[in-house]
Amino acid sequence: MEKLLSRFLEYVKIDTQSNPKSNTTPSTDKQWNLAKKLVTELHQIGMTEVTIDENAYIMASLPSNTKKEVPTIGFIAHFDTSPDFSGFNVRPKVIENYDGKDIVLNTTRNIVLSPDYFEDLRQYKGQTLITTDGTTLLGADDKAGVTEIITAMEYLIEHPEIEHGKIRIGFTPDEEIGRGAHKFDVSKFGAEWAYTMDGSQVGELEYENFNAAGATISIKGKSVHPGYAKNKMINAITLANTYLSLLPQNEVPEKTTGREGFFHVHHIEGTIENAQIELIIRDHDLEHFNARKELLNAIANKLNADFKEKVIGVEIKDQYRNMREKVEPVFHIVSIAEAAMQEVGITPIIKPIRGGTDGSQLSFMGLPCPNIFAGGHNFHGKYEYVPLESMQKAVEVIVKICELTARNRSKDE
Numbered sequence: 001m002e003k004l005l006s007r008f009l010e011y012v013k014i015d016t017q018s019n020p021k022s023n024t025t026p027s028t029d030k031q032w033n034l035a036k037k038l039v040t041e042l043h044q045i046g047m048t049e050v051t052i053d054e055n056a057y058i059m060a061s062l063p064s065n066t067k068k069e070v071p072t073i074g075f076i077a078h079f080d081t082s083p084d085f086s087g088f089n090v091r092p093k094v095i096e097n098y099d100g101k102d103i104v105l106n107t108t109r110n111i112v113l114s115p116d117y118f119e120d121l122r123q124y125k126g127q128t129l130i131t132t133d134g135t136t137l138l139g140a141d142d143k144a145g146v147t148e149i150i151t152a153m154e155y156l157i158e159h160p161e162i163e164h165g166k167i168r169i170g171f172t173p174d175e176e177i178g179r180g181a182h183k184f185d186v187s188k189f190g191a192e193w194a195y196t197m198d199g200s201q202v203g204e205l206e207y208e209n210f211n212a213a214g215a216t217i218s219i220k221g222k223s224v225h226p227g228y229a230k231n232k233m234i235n236a237i238t239l240a241n242t243y244l245s246l247l248p249q250n251e252v253p254e255k256t257t258g259r260e261g262f263f264h265v266h267h268i269e270g271t272i273e274n275a276q277i278e279l280i281i282r283d284h285d286l287e288h289f290n291a292r293k294e295l296l297n298a299i300a301n302k303l304n305a306d307f308k309e310k311v312i313g314v315e316i317k318d319q320y321r322n323m324r325e326k327v328e329p330v331f332h333i334v335s336i337a338e339a340a341m342q343e344v345g346i347t348p349i350i351k352p353i354r355g356g357t358d359g360s361q362l363s364f365m366g367l368p369c370p371n372i373f374a375g376g377h378n379f380h381g382k383y384e385y386v387p388l389e390s391m392q393k394a395v396e397v398i399v400k401i402c403e404l405t406a407r408n409r410s411k412d413e
């Protein structure tokens, strides 16, 4: 665990925040700082076919050590951190043998990580926690994933008695701004399937995510002097309000959970003449998802008919899709991960993601890619932390998946 800890602490101290406003890849130059270090390290531990392309996508191989025909599998993590919170000058704190009480992250600013608010903390009593100093995020999302994959590969190299097929690993920039999979060369990666190590709590295993779309509702009004406006003025602001009132009022993020989908209005602006509503649609179920899109158009059609002119325009853009339809036909890839967790003493927590992952994009690019826990909590903010023991478990799960993939294959023969 020493190596795991020192590796992780080194990575989080390197600022790799991505930037959604940039058009380059990686979106920030500073991501190269960690990328180059990772390449050096992959060479050092003895990985082969280590490559980094002009966009900072890193790939490497661990050759098969068996004569059996074993499918090539992959593990993927991202090395950028969220633009939502500072990742500059991260000063991680290591708390050994956590006593289950409040953790003062920052005395001067009185920033406290408390189990009264973050209840998950309680399950880690007695473990080693890595936290922030209260001024930055930690970057366990997803440097924990990166650390775990490298450490697992090193373990397999040091333990040649564990039989495995060819393993590919991939590290990407810019996941946090939704572009991690965009320039990922699936054919160069050459794996039959892969796992992103980018989940949270120990045991998480995810192969379902939202279907996602974004919509812009444009409303055209008519400004007339308010004193002479009767039957003439169309107030775009009022109309925007009417439009929103016709959406199902309980199907919003703050009132839904599990597999329940929603409409989420996240931006609105307007004058009498023009108003614009921006919202997103999320639903695990494809039929319900499509029905939500239809509803957006149906409300517009109704209001346009009422006004006998086109006052409302709807533009919908698909964002990502539920990977389930790509994973279900190859469900053994989930079963192997589940069995691996059980073999290392973890109870798998299988639940639909209320969001998307790079794995969902990769699945539709031809690389089925469920998501596995990396161990961290409270991502994208100053309360982020990760238990070292969870990271250790993730390493064991990776090793076990490699082992089981080879073992399962030999059973088939």
Ligand SMILES: [Zn+2]
Residues within 6 Å of the ligand: 078, 141, 142, 175, 198
């Ligand atoms: Zn992540």
